[in-house]
Amino acid sequence: MFIRNTWYVAGWDKEVGPSELFARTIIGIPVLMYRDAQGKVVALEDRCCHRGAPLSIGRREGDCVRCLYHGLKFDTGGRCVEAPAQQRIPPQAKVRTFPVVERHRWLWIWMGDAEAADPSLIPDTHWLDDPAWRSLDGYIHYDVNYLLIADNLLDFSHLPFVHPTTLGGSEDYASVQPQVERLEDGVRITRWTLGTEAPPFARQVKQWPGKVDRWNIYNFTLPAILVMDSGMAPAGTGAPEGHRVDAAEFRGCQALTPETEHSTHYFFAHPHNFAIDQPEVTRSIHESVVAAFAEDRDIITAQQRSLALEPDFKMIPFSIDAALSQFRWAVARRLEDEARQRAASPQAKVA
The missing domain is CATH 2.102.10.10 (Rieske [2Fe-2S] iron-sulphur domain)
Structure with a gap:
């Protein structure tokens, strides 16, 4: 559903x-x-x-x-x-x-009541074609329900374990409890790791004199759209206060579009605003992201196979799962709202 x-x-x-x-x-x-x-x-x-x-x-x-x-x-x-x-x-x-809207290189489609298709509801992803940023297009097909992929994107504590040679960084990243804020249509997640090692993908394209302060700040909104401000700057230079000195900044744009109950289209790009005149830097970042997302697909596909063997399996929630729970609640609430609308108006064009 x-x-x-x-x-x-x-x-x-x-x-x-x-x-x-x-x-x-x-x-x-x-x-x-x-x-x-x-x-x-x-x-x-x-x-x-x-x-x-x-x-x-x-x-x-x-x-x-x-x-x-x-x-x-x-x-x-x-x-x-x-x-x-x-x-x-x-x-x-x-x-x-x-209805279809072509905006910032993504084609957005409205699958419900055409009269309710308001283009102002489309998230801002202007970094995908902003001349001050560079990225390459990404697409992965998953044979997995989209909510399992959403769970993965809502908890970055898996990075050091699933992506040790790409996006991961040191294991201290997993020990940080992120700040989770509820939005009207999803959640906002803020994670800072101060004085940590830069992850491998960043060290390949930029050098720092020592450790870095690393951030991931992103909105994850319905239906399953991630728009993220992430990056790192030399430790102690004021990044948490907004002073991004000699920083590597990224604007992740990711979208999960269910194909069926058991398969998903995954669109992504990782725009950066440094070394934009060096295509090899853009290519290196993209290749690292592609490799990391393939690692995600491997573990999530294995997870789905495991869960399929025990349909009644109950996951045990941890405190790190707050964002996952809130987003799934937002999905359930929207589904319930649409079901009520259909019941109240049998002729509604959302069926």
């Missing part, structure tokens, strides 16, 4: 080219995306209303798409505008469309 009245990341802008058809399943719904003649992204349900064949294996005809099972043609509004051998096209012959 998924939240529907929210913005999900459907893909990177480059994934939907000027002429081809692009298919991706989002919260269990097959979606077809393509660009019209003006370059605007169109999103239709990837299922012909006639016999359910995927439109993504059809063909483009101008701004329309023709199903190559029985030849029905659909326009950008999802209406069937041509049906071979049919003198009259039934008015109900249409496929569902979805």
Whole structure:
């Protein structure tokens, strides 16, 4: 069961080219995306209303798409505008469309009530195309429920153990209790580790005379979007007070988009604002992040296999799980709200 009245990341802008058809399943719904003649992204349900064949294996005809099972043609509004051998096209012959907003290189899609799709609700990720920052695009497919991945992102105490040679740093990082603040649609997490060793990925691209003060400050909001201010500066130079002297700063942008109950699309980038004229630095940071996220996938996939063997297994919460619990509470509350709305209005377009 998924939240529907929210913005999900459907893909990177480059994934939907000027002429081809692009298919991706989002919260269990097959979606077809393509660009019209003006370059605007169109999103239709990837299922012909006639016999359910995927439109993504059809063909483009101008701004329309023709199903190559029985030849029905659909326009950008999802209406069937041509049906071979049919003198009259039934008015109900249409496929569902979805609002899409292209912003800062991410394609955001609204899977619920189209009338409620407010673009102002999209989180700010301007670092993805800000000329003062540099990053490379990332994508990983998980055969795991998205909430297990969210749990991983909500508790960074795993870094020294899962990522000792990439993002981890020394084990003192795990002993720090983060500050967790509840937001209207998620949580805000603040973690400072003072006088610690810089993690391996940072030492590869920047040198410090000794230990560093390290921070991770991020919002994790519905449906599962992480926007993070992170970095490190020489220890004792005032970073906790806002004086980021000779710092390595990053703005992590990560989005989990459920594919099905058992699989997830993971979009990410790790923009940095130093050495932006050195592409090898950007590449090194990206490769470290990719390696670390592969490590996450390994442990979380193993976790899911273990849990599948005992569906009634009860996890024992620790104090470090405060953010996980609060975010799952936010998800449950939104699901309950949407269920009440559907019950009160059977015709609501969120089903």
